[in-house]
Amino acid sequence: MGYRPLEIVIQSAQGLKYVNHVKKMKPYAVVFICDDNNNPISSMKTTAVDKDGGSNPKWNFPVKFNINIAKAQQNRHDLVVKLKSHHKSHSDKDIGEVRVPIAELLASCGDAEAEEDDEKKVISKSVVTLDGTSEEGTLAFSYKFGRTVEHPPAHRPPVQAPPRKSRRHKIKEAAKGFVEVVVGGLAVGVGGELVSEMMNGSSGPDAVPDGDDQNGDIPNDDELLSTVNGGKKIIPSS
Incomplete structure (x- = not known):
């Protein structure tokens, strides 16, 4: 029926x-x-x-x-x-x-x-x-x-809306995003300086400057002593 x-x-x-x-x-x-x-x-x-x-x-x-x-x-x-x-x-x-x-x-x-x-x-x-x-x-x-049907309609579960986020949760997420942006900006700044120094052949304030010294013309001990002491050679006492 x-x-x-x-x-x-x-x-x-x-x-x-x-x-x-x-x-x-x-x-x-x-x-x-x-x-x-x-x-x-x-x-x-x-x-x-x-x-x-x-x-x-x-x-x-x-x-x-x-x-x-x-x-x-x-x-x-x-x-x-x-x-x-x-x-x-x-x-x-x-x-x-x-x-x-x-x-x-x-x-x-x-x-x-x-x-x-x-x-x-x-x-x-x-x-x-x-x-x-x-x-x-x-x-x-x-x-x-209602009108007679051969089979009852298939049950469809109601579509649930996503839960609404509280105001406190939204503020927390916004603060977290702000911190990530600031930290990310600092990282990019520091990283940019390092990359720039590497591209220019320098790795820091103590790096050897560009010039003939990098091509193998390394001064000997006498030249270094002469430069430091105004041309006077220091003879160590025995």
């Missing part, structure tokens, strides 16, 4: 059981599809926390599932909405849940093989406490089935 996309908007809740003793209740909803063994068969979608909603939260949270029509008509799939109260200091508290057979939603749309519904249907369901002993509050949501 194929699959039909099911588009749901979790709109709001009214008159929820107040599970907080001191602080204001901050409700949110967890939405998923489960099988007849109560095992989730879809990803779990979570609404934002309504920090000011209390017992009457609003979300208007859209979610989409791909429904196996054959299994849904066999009453093997349920839409589940778990309602919880958010806490910072300890674990979140359960408020209750809503469970609706997908077969019931399909039946309200007529032919399971029909084309895409023109309009979303809005319904309200009672919220049952987790122990199943009472109903307290209602949940309103809208739903709409």
Whole structure:
């Protein structure tokens, strides 16, 4: 029979059981599809926390599932909405849940093989406490089935944007680049002087100057002594 996309908007809740003793209740909803063994068969979608909603939260949270029509008509799939109260200091508290057979939603749309519904249907369901002993509050949501397809669309993971760098990290990178430029400039300056000296035949302040001395005409000891002592030869004492 194929699959039909099911588009749901979790709109709001009214008159929820107040599970907080001191602080204001901050409700949110967890939405998923489960099988007849109560095992989730879809990803779990979570609404934002309504920090000011209390017992009457609003979300208007859209979610989409791909429904196996054959299994849904066999009453093997349920839409589940778990309602919880958010806490910072300890674990979140359960408020209750809503469970609706997908077969019931399909039946309200007529032919399971029909084309895409023109309009979303809005319904309200009672919220049952987790122990199943009472109903307290209602949940309103809208739903709409899309066109039947042979296979569900392939799941494409969302493209993640690269993490934004903090201002402190940007300043650190800029400082690092500045140091590298300064150090690199010094290295180029010193290296340039060395290369220039090598090209001119000099390797430093103590290098032998260009001239006949480099061609083998090296003065003897007498010439050196004569130059240093004004032409007077020094005779070492015995």
